[in-house]
Amino acid sequence: MQTSDDSIYAIGEIALYNQMIFGLVAPGYDMAGVAVDQILGKTESLMPAEIDMSTKLKLIGVDVASFGEPFMPASKGHSVIFENKTQHLYKRINVSLDGKSLLGGILVGDASDYNMLHQVYLNGMAIPEDAAQLILPATEGGAFGSALDLPDTAQICSCENVSKGQICGAIKDGSCEDLAGVISSTKASTSCGGCKPMVTDLVNETLKSLGKTVKNVICEHFEYSRQELYGIIKIKKLTSFNEVLDTCGTGHGCETCKPLVSSIFASLYNFTPNKEDVTQDTNDKFLANIQRNGTYSVVPRIAGGEITPEGLIVLGQIGSKYNLYTKITGGARIDFFGAELNDLPAIWKELIDAGFESGHAYGKSLRTVKSCVGSTWCRYGLDESISFAIELENRYKGLRSPHKLKGGVSGCIRECAEARGKDFGVIAVEGGWNLYVGGNGGATPRHAELLAEKIDNETVLKYLDRYLMYYIQTAAPLMRTAAWLDKLEGGIEQLKKIVIDDSLNIASELEKEMQFLIDAYECEWKQAIENENTKKRFNHFVNSDDRDDNLVFVPMRDQKCQNTGKIKNNSYFKQIYLWKLYYQNTKQ
Template structure:
């Protein structure tokens, strides 16, 4: 769809017809302009934003965009006051909605490193709640089949075991994939696991125009597939090579060639690259198409990040430092606030009643949602008892 829109817009522009870049009918600005409006105007709520700079009541395009921008700028928890009503369905319950109406739960496992005790804790939660478990491509464990009213109980167990939100539901940093690097591997030339963990802990919770994935490989053999990530790092015996703009998904791309750098410079460059992307990319635009859309392309972004060509590097650094300093685990904060927990119910008039329509079958030792032809056939519908006056029953 984005390619079709680009083609149509290009043709319209060539035909001399003005093409609107407005976010939606409620805001006559691009996402990047809206970000600056919120940041510079120190706006902290959607109501304030639409009253001052928009019209109407908002829609399913501008409301999640505003929620993301407010979150990127540290304007409160995603379920705080009116923020809750702005979120997409996944952010709204901080879990991933599945095809049968249940949710999946993904605790953060920084760098893919987990202790045996952590694995046991996750496994015990899965066993106790009958959740289907699967290792994800981002080196963590996805627990499927949680009912909405079970989410707080499950997260209480996970938080008590030392886990935190993995933000699998958000347009934000997902994972930093890594290999074992020089700690264990005979070929490793740098400690890729430690760097991956440090990067994941630094950027966790950073809301962005789309999901962000990073990767760190301990040598040129590239076992962490870092060049297919938004930011990829590959160790050399002299330092780290940094790649940006790699994507999987519908349009796989390899990130372009990098500068070689030391660890402090790498972290600073990553800070600036991500914050510049967060501020200026379009809605639902990943880093690869963003790099293509920036005037001057990757060379211009490289100049901003490495040479401060726009004079905004200090501002980008300060913004990332503010994000790192203000981070809190969204699920731990939710568990501590009864007003946020009240929305986790299948039925508002029967909060403790599970959805009776869920049906599962066993497959390879775990349960999965039953397909239509696997559901029990309903032979007789619900019966309504009728009083029989003649026999008095």
């Protein structure tokens, strides 16, 4: 839009309009329209009276969204609030005084309902008599019904101004056959991408309503499932994202397909995230899990949970030197929290010099193989669970997969290592080891199922190599072994045929591929600190060595903690004061 200088036009985040900077794409598009009109001489063109500030974002790893009137005085309507502190969820919707229409809302922690809520709000659609149904955890059938219930005029993509009618019409009139075609033809979801889940739903529902098959594709850039793309990359020996895109994709790629292709490269060639960091997600790019306040965690590998007193002392010294919050994790290793991005290379250099290596806590890869003390110390132990857990963890460390992998080894059926709650679990019994697969904890706990009984160490390794490689090659994106096994036709019996009886005649190939990955393993943090170019990635600012001076920590049980606003008994400023006092005292 024309600025105070007639010859300068500004839109988006550099345009101050009505004393506000609008950091969202929709007002940016409105401004662009006004700017074009003004340049063409239409001086009457103005911004809309009400600027749509609805948006869905990820803020420091947390899904957040707001739409309509997120804050509303009680005189205008009622607020319905759902909060689950154990799962860090907060949802609030504001409804009209007569309870018949949705006026706005806020979602924190889970913004998956944003698209439908936004459409209900925009189109003035009727809401359930009990409005809480709109934000309560999903029930069968859901409160919203199908995306096809929206009116044809519903604006699905506000960036490109594409309606539901245009999206569904492109399929119905035969001009498009799939999601990629609809996106290419209508431009829906090509800007901020926030509406993509709803565009996908509409395309799939329309195809189903016409009796057509819905193909499970990765995204609009690749018309293939993950398994198909894995096969193409392997057969054609592709080694860069652009090569893959040129060979079998379209467009420039997105946040879905880029990390997925990187993960396939890692599973095929053991490429670490250092090779092509621009295609990685944040955690893989910085080789660390980003935390709520923008700091990072540091997790060195402690295979099988075994560590010497000297190793513990080194960890203590490093934690103390860099002032890191320290905790023992459920995977029986030590997690440092609160590390600043600029400090990561120095911290890891000290860890690596002391003999530690990456624990891959940030990757969709092997995390830990937990063990009990087994026959080494326990009077019930039937075999050496610690030694076997260490062997397994070192064998599969760095192994990238569709989702994280965890293992466990117990020395007897008392199961102190909780091995049956893992993707693979090994339990000592009279006559050998029982091997279990496809378990996990998490939101949907599932006990692992018995794959083989009373087998020796060598056979455990052989079956595990086959099972893990088969899972890596055939699972959908972000699918853990438990869900994969549930969906595998024939379930555990079919898996036994493939892994034990070699019914597909692929066992030796799977073993060979796994052995290649094991032999090609390199610690990616060692790679990172030895390469000056890679080290530059770990700067908070691209053009300065300055640190992030917005970080605020508070004291908590003799350590520092990020300020979540939930620390009891201290006001915010008192917390900062106490923390500074504590920090100064401990540094003297």
